[in-house]
């Protein structure tokens with residue numbers, strides 16, 4: 001069963017959805033073709049004509065299914081091919097009218113059903129155009145029926161059918177317009193919601209001053225790295241980084257200057273990192289560097305590069321250019337060690353880096 005479904009619908013999710021909708025429409029319309037074929041056969045219409053209509057109608061349905069299922073329609077502006085399908089189906093329904101004799105009223109609900117398919121995709125204007133086109137085709141078919149078989153076709157009945165189509169086809173088009181406006185509004189609301197969610201996620205994970213990840217998000221990234229390591233994943237390293245003599249910046253130049261230094265440091269330090277490395281603001285003038293899939297040797301290289309880059313950094317504060325330096329404590333993950341224990345080691349290493357004169361990296 002699954003193999004049959006895969007063969008009929010394909011595997012790619014978008015194509016699968018489109019192909020399943022198309023298959024439903026195709027099966028439904030094949031049913032309608034059978035009904036109209038039955039009506040035309042009963043009416044005594046020329047057999048050759050009835051069979052030509054039936055084969056052409058089924059062929060058109062299978063062709064549309066093939067165009068959608070093969071993925072060809074995805075290259076067009078409207079991959080569901082709604083408009084051409086409605087036009088072709090309405091032409092087939094209209095052609096069935098003169099063939100169906102006394103059962104010709106069956107064409108009316110089928111034509112309506114075809115227009116209803118446009119409700120899911122079309123704009124109001126397109127639906128109105130299609131409704132008028134459908135009405136024009138059906139009117140032509142009715143006129144043909146009256147002209148070719150004047151004795152078999154009751155004109156008052158045909159006029160009744162025509163009035164029915166005149167009222168209901170534009171009615172469906174107007175409803176389609178309303179649904180299209182609702183769809184549009186829903187899409188807008190979904191976009192606004194997605195933007196709001198992205199903003200909330202940003203606020204929840206980012207530090208407002210530096211734009212780096214905040215402590216909460218860094219904690220969850222650390223947890224993930226630690227879990228991976230516990231499951232036998234590759235080692236990772238954590239470095240706690242603290243700006244040296246940062247208090248002086250605040251004391252001599254003011255808090256705003258301190259903020260500018262924090263931002264400049266964050267930007268500069270983040271520059272040389274790989275996408276798998278994470279620099280987060282751990283709190284105050286302390287930062288956490290998480291180096292996934294990295295051993296101590298690799299981590300020391302990253303921190304050396306960072307030291308060199310930050311040594312070149314000059315932060316303009318008023319007339320002055322301030323230099324920035326940092327100390328770091330580095331800890332590599334160890335099997336069977338808890339995360340708090342690992343962070344405690346990094347913190348002790350940072351304490352030693354400060355005690356040993358700052359501007360250095362100490363690893364434990």
Ligand SMILES: Nc1nc2c(ncn2[C@@H]2O[C@H](COP(=O)(O)OP(=O)(O)OP(=O)(O)O)[C@@H](O)[C@H]2O)c(=O)[nH]1
Pocket residue numbers: 209242243244245246247248250254255256257258259262283284285354358
């Ligand atoms: N401007 C600014 N200052 C901050 C922020 N967060 C913490 N600080 C300041 O950072 C300073 C931290 O100083 P300390 O940890 O005492 O030490 P330090 O001067 O950096 O000296 P060492 O770390 O020992 O090299 C304090 O003055 C805090 O007020 C912030 O967001 N903005």
